[in-house]
Amino acid sequence: MNRITIEIWLWIGKELGDDFASPSEMRSIREESVAEGTTIKQLLDDLAGRYPPIARSVLDTKTKRLLPNIVVNYNDRVISPHIVHDQVLKDGDKITVLPIYVGG
């Protein structure tokens, strides 16, 4: 199993409840254990299955596509949706999910 840190910067901490730490209004953080060979998309899909606010805000569980205006950072670098699809997670990786276009 690999330990992955997932950060969601979408102001949905209150709805996610105690499974996620919320160090600020915006951020919700959790560590997940994933099997060898799991991709970023598979992790997001699994989370969306367990947490309805993630299905609503991050990933369409039917099409398995990121919702409009959502981007993913892999180890603090923005990556394209194609990489989200294919990237296999390694132990210690960090995934950040955030909106592209908000506010000013």
Place this chain on the structure above:
Amino acid sequence: MDIGGYTGKILRVDLSKDETSIMELDRSTIEKWIGGVGFGARLLYEEVPAGIEWSDPDNRIIWTSGPLAGSGVYGAGTFNVTSKGSLTNLAGCSQANGYFGAYMKFSGFDGIVFQGRASDLVYLWIKEGKAEIRNASRLAGKDVWEMEDALREELGVKEKDVSIYGIGPAGENGVRYSAIVGDRGHLAAHNGLGAVMGSKNLKAVVACRGEKTFEVKDPARLKEKNKALFEHAKGFGPVYEWGSGGGLSALYGIGCLPVRNYTTNIFPEHEQMNGQYMRTHFEIRSKPCYMCRIAHVKEVTVTEGPYRGFVGEEPEYEQLAAWGPMIGNTDLGAVVMLSREVDRLGMDCNEASWTIGWVMECYEKNVFTKRDLDGLDMRWGNVEAVKAMLNKIAKREGVGNLFAEGVMRASRKTGGVAVDWAVYTQKGCSPRSHDHRGGRWAELLDTCVTNTSTLESTWAGIHPQLVDLPAVHDPFSHEEVSTINAKFNGIRQFDDCLGTCRFASTDPKLQLECLNAVTGWKLTLEDAFTIGRRVINQLRVFNFRHGMKKEDERPSTRYGSVPVDGPAEGKNIMEKWDWMIENYYTLMGWDPKTGKPLPKTLEELGLGELVKDV
């Protein structure tokens, strides 16, 4: 006027002759150009021929509202200003919210065209179809807050009885990025429209509240659609709950926060500088615009740090970025103080901070010494030195005279390596306070190819899914960004014809339904796109006629550079810039090599008479 939402009258003010007159609007002009930026674009083209410079008395400055202003739609006090602006010497179109757009119509006018130059400083007063040009020499040198206070006192009116917009010392002194400021902190900020007012000796415009002077065709339908529009805006992003600063940290997360003049993208203090922090730590009071239920405008009292007790407007995202990370400042109270200072002096925070950030980098790298800067210690984060420099700029005093020219001209005059450090577009217009090299390539492209001098196609990024176009999935795809920008272009300019605030009218389809309810029209989304594209092409023909070149539609070296660290490290928009531009031009119906509108494009938009101009 038998179309709902219009007074049917435009006021013409000849400042040289000290006289006013009325122009009646005909149905075909209204249907073709709608209002706001549409009226502005057309009138500018008709009345300002090639060879007229921005400061020429024959330049026009056109203030126009739109059919939704004052109609009952929430947050519809917006107006548009169009002129030949001082940063680009090309068309400049900028909007301000507040009350003026509604009050101008309640005073009996859909718009005001100013021409000429007054012999003394003057202001315009309008009420119930009457207009008077009045002496304002006693207001000379006053900041915009003092100006509002003095005019209200002189007129013996209460705060909400009038809406006042005008210029501060920056506009009077021809600072190239001076803004038109009013209603206690709202700005038409872009392309130095305040400097155009200053060049005409026009200090302010006062519009009185008055009664509604136009009809709403279907009030019941308007009520229903307006409610839905509010619900949409409320749920659209963090603005309703946290203000526009609510998105600051998310922008940091994708490498979009401008840090120390684009020299880095690392700013761990972002969570002490965002809207969430401000609204949970500072004292906040609501200050909404005309009939606005989103009410995102607030007044704040700083509760911690060196500026504890300071009262100012809650900074918008652009001000938070400009006076925080961009200048290496990590104190949120200081952001409130500097935002107030820039507004008070009557300047655009975007260009002001590109200029100040560049000066700070030049100081750090010894291009400028303290002596060169009139003794000011312009190290990163020295907010009191920044405040002093802003005041020098507004007065064009000492070295402030050079920096009053804006960062493009100041850097070119300085020469050497410092030219490559300045953030601007080759046309001279300022990007908004982002690092567009991060996940906002759509805005970087838009800022370079715009005809309005500020965003034309995009808005807080881009939201094509709102008009049934595919959303942007990869913000770093040259293909996706240039294609979607072109396909989406039109709806935002249509929106700027209407007299409503974008934060309060986030759904274009519902907004269109409100427009149809007010006017009695049956416009479709396709019609809206056509009208918006007509405005864009009209402005583009004006710009080519006034000397714009394709080569100007590029970022400066620093603006188009590759981020050296942070979330967007290594992303290079310039890698396929020429391809992106050609793709964009082609999809806009413009010649892919020259960027000029093709005859077929103009004819399809009902602008056949402009073909001879290109």
